[in-house]
Amino acid sequence: MKIPSAATAAVITLACLAAASITVSLAGPVGPVTSARAAQESSVEHGRYLVSITGCNDCHTPGYLMTGKAPEDKWLVGSPMGFQGPWGTSYPANLRLTVQSLTEAQWLVFARAQRRPPMPWFSLAHMSDRDLIDIYRFIRSLGPTGELAPAAVPPGGKVNTPYIVMEPQNLGGAPVSQAAPLKSEPRG
Numbered sequence: 001m002k003i004p005s006a007a008t009a010a011v012i013t014l015a016c017l018a019a020a021s022i023t024v025s026l027a028g029p030v031g032p033v034t035s036a037r038a039a040q041e042s043s044v045e046h047g048r049y050l051v052s053i054t055g056c057n058d059c060h061t062p063g064y065l066m067t068g069k070a071p072e073d074k075w076l077v078g079s080p081m082g083f084q085g086p087w088g089t090s091y092p093a094n095l096r097l098t099v100q101s102l103t104e105a106q107w108l109v110f111a112r113a114q115r116r117p118p119m120p121w122f123s124l125a126h127m128s129d130r131d132l133i134d135i136y137r138f139i140r141s142l143g144p145t146g147e148l149a150p151a152a153v154p155p156g157g158k159v160n161t162p163y164i165v166m167e168p169q170n171l172g173g174a175p176v177s178q179a180a181p182l183k184s185e186p187r188g
Contacts, residue, residue, distance in 0.1 A: 040137070047138025050131055051075070059083075059092040059118065076139055077146035082153070082163035083118050089159045090116035091149040099139045107136040116152060118166060 051057065057064040060076045078094030102110055111132050115121040124132065153159050 043134045044137050044141045046131075047134035047136070047141075050135050051138055054123070055120075056095075056135075060095055073142070073145075075142060078149040080150055080161045082150070082159060082161050083166050084159065084163045085117055085166040086155060087116045088155045088157060089153040089161075089163050090119070091152065091161075092119075093149050094146045095139050096142050096146060097144050097148060099136055100144045102136075104133050104136055108132055111135070 057070065057075055059065065060078060061070050061074060062077065062079045062081070064070045064075075076095040078097075079092045082089040082091050098110070099107060108129060111127075112125040113121065127135075150161055
């Protein structure tokens with residue numbers, strides 16, 4: 001077997017390195033930029049998954065509760081359909097507008113704040129920071145659109161929108177509300 005000369009070995013090595021560098025440049029950058037981009041995309045995709053399985057669309061996407069589907073570009077725009085009970089009448093916020101003015105840290109506080117029924121704020125209060133941040137990133141990725149939800153109406157107040165009555169019957173005087181009506185609740 002013939003051993004290649006040093007010059008031949010050097011040429012072969014340089015050819016292999018050149019081919020490898022062309023392959024890498026065609027594949028795109030590697031390292032921290034790609035890793036950060038992949039992590040962000042993974043976070044957004046996980047947020048999409050959480051939004052789709054936790055029922056966010058049920059109230060925050062018009063028509064979703066009746067059909068179980070809506071185009072993603074219509075997700076989370078809030079609704080003028082109210083939910084009425086002993087707390088008054090509450091409306092699902094336009095989350096796509098809400099998150100635009102919040103940082104991730106502000107979102108964590110906002111998402112865990114007590115809300116009027118039927119919002120399951122207690123479920124969000126138990127979510128990990130990572131899950132809530134992923135939801136935030138997904139909602140932001142959808143972009144702002146739509147109008148603000150109507151302001152909540154106190155018990156006995158005049159309601160000018162469609163609403164669903166959510167009052168249990170035949171409870172024999174047992175408490176009905178998840179929480180006492182809030183004095184003030186941020187709109188969004």
